[in-house]
Amino acid sequence: MDSVSKLFSIMGIVFIVILILLLIFFILKIEQDQVIKDATKDFNERVRFEGYITRDMYENYMERISIKPLEIRFRHIKYKIDSSNREVLTIYTQREIIDEIYNNPNKIYKLEKHDEFIVQVKELQPSIFEGVMQILTKSLAKPHIIVSKGGVVHNESYR
Amino acid sequence: MNHIDKELIFTAIVSIAVITLLAWILRYTTNDTVDMYEYALTQATSDATLVVREDRNEDGSNSNYGGFEKGEEKINIDYKGALKSFYNTIFYNLGISTNIEAKNAFRSHIPIKGVVGYDNIVICTYNDIWLPPESYSYFDKDRDLIYRFTLGEVVYVYDINTGTDTKETLDSLIQITTDMTNKQLKNYVVMETINKALTKAASSELNYTSLNLMKGVVFNLVHFDHEVIGGRDIYNSEGNIIDSPGFFAMIDGIAVGLNSERIRLASFGGAKMEVINK
Numbered sequence: 001m002d003s004v005s006k007l008f009s010i011m012g013i014v015f016i017v018i019l020i021l022l023l024i025f026f027i028l029k030i031e032q033d034q035v036i037k038d039a040t041k042d043f044n045e046r047v048r049f050e051g052y053i054t055r056d057m058y059e060n061y062m063e064r065i066s067i068k069p070l071e072i073r074f075r076h077i078k079y080k081i082d083s084s085n086r087e088v089l090t091i092y093t094q095r096e097i098i099d100e101i102y103n104n105p106n107k108i109y110k111l112e113k114h115d116e117f118i119v120q121v122k123e124l125q126p127s128i129f130e131g132v133m134q135i136l137t138k139s140l141a142k143p144h145i146i147v148s149k150g151g152v153v154h155n156e157s158y159r
Numbered sequence: 160m161n162h163i164d165k166e167l168i169f170t171a172i173v174s175i176a177v178i179t180l181l182a183w184i185l186r187y188t189t190n191d192t193v194d195m196y197e198y199a200l201t202q203a204t205s206d207a208t209l210v211v212r213e214d215r216n217e218d219g220s221n222s223n224y225g226g227f228e229k230g231e232e233k234i235n236i237d238y239k240g241a242l243k244s245f246y247n248t249i250f251y252n253l254g255i256s257t258n259i260e261a262k263n264a265f266r267s268h269i270p271i272k273g274v275v276g277y278d279n280i281v282i283c284t285y286n287d288i289w290l291p292p293e294s295y296s297y298f299d300k301d302r303d304l305i306y307r308f309t310l311g312e313v314v315y316v317y318d319i320n321t322g323t324d325t326k327e328t329l330d331s332l333i334q335i336t337t338d339m340t341n342k343q344l345k346n347y348v349v350m351e352t353i354n355k356a357l358t359k360a361a362s363s364e365l366n367y368t369s370l371n372l373m374k375g376v377v378f379n380l381v382h383f384d385h386e387v388i389g390g391r392d393i394y395n396s397e398g399n400i401i402d403s404p405g406f407f408a409m410i411d412g413i414a415v416g417l418n419s420e421r422i423r424l425a426s427f428g429g430a431k432m433e434v435i436n437k
Binding site: 009012016019020023026027030041114116118120145147148149150151152154 | 170180184206244253256
């Protein structure tokens with residue numbers, strides 16, 4: 001009887017330790033994600049309200065989010081009216097943007113008013129907490145997307 | 160104190176700590192989700208407002224529901240472009256821009272959106288049907304005149320007896336009512352028109368979502384972020400002044416948190432609006 005109760009209390013302690021560890025990892029993940037969310041929001045807003053990306057802006061953003069392996073995707077969308085008055089869309093990818101920032105003599109990537117600029121950050125290695133987060137928050141976001149920020153470019157302050 | 164008592168106390172303390180932490184996480188994640196919706200909505204109305212305020216003189220094809228005047232120039236509002244911009248931004252910020260199913264599901268949670276224009280308000284229903292515009296009109300029964308106010312100084316005066324329409328300014332007109340200045344009357348009429356149009360749309364059978372509860376809702380602008388759309392003053396709750404066109408929208412009925420609390424958020428031109436249910 002005594003050994004049974006001992007077994008139960010050991011199991012209880014193990015269970016509690018696991019639970020506490022899970023909670024700590026959970027909180028760490030939330031904290032890390034928050035840093036990435038804030039940095040992405042700041043970067044996206046700055047690009048949209050200034051209308052350009054410089055090497056400094058880009059590197060500063062990369063530095064802020066370099067806390068875990070991530071997949072970052074930039075999209076710069078332009079809408080143009082073609083000769084038959086139809087709206088056509090062009091997408092500039094991250095590679096083109098970075099190429100312009102690093103290889104162009106001006107070291108600046110310019111966007112135009114009414115273009116769209118989107119930044120999406122995904123987790124490279126999905127954590128086991130992702131599923132739990134989805135259930136708790138009833139989030140609409142796809143699994144592993146930490147943050148997605150985007151919208152219309154409001155200014156061209158490089159002019 | 161024997162061994163079992165100690166174990167019990169230890170277990171109780173740890174359980175309380177774990178429950179507190181769980182509660183904190185739940186609250187944090189729920190708030191985070193509400194913040195995400197709020198941010199997406201304010202960014203989307205800000206972006207759509209940029210389109211609304213853009214001069215589209217050369218291309219009137221998208222302006223089927225009236226326009227507004229800026230100085231002497233007739234300017235058309237690009238309703239289609241504003242709506243497209245609104246949806247694009249809200250979907251980008253919710254991370255569902257490539258998920259058609261999620262986008263369609265979310266649309267039904269945006270039962271009301273529209274444009275407060277220079278001389279009228281136009282509402283767009285949950286299924287993206289633009290309702291006819293409602294002018295900011297006031298009928299002067301003593302003089303048989305209909306005043307059509309604008310967000311600026313201009314007033315259009317229609318004489319019922321002669322059938323003539325003249326363009327005046329608030330200052331050039333005689334005082335229309337005895338108990339209010341012309342500017343106060345204009346603000347009152349603009350706000351009443353907006354409130355009535357919103358209430359009508361909210362209680363319309365076109366809105367089959369949870370908006371049935373919304374009869375008598377009050378939309379209250381409580382914050383205006385100057386940095387977001389560039390330095391124009393808009394007041395509502397106290398000052399009742401809205402002096403430039405903007406796009407507004409509300410999110411309704413999204414369930415968040417463990418107890419599935421339904422949230423209702425509203426925004427005008429990049430500013431957060433308080434929604435009060437009467």
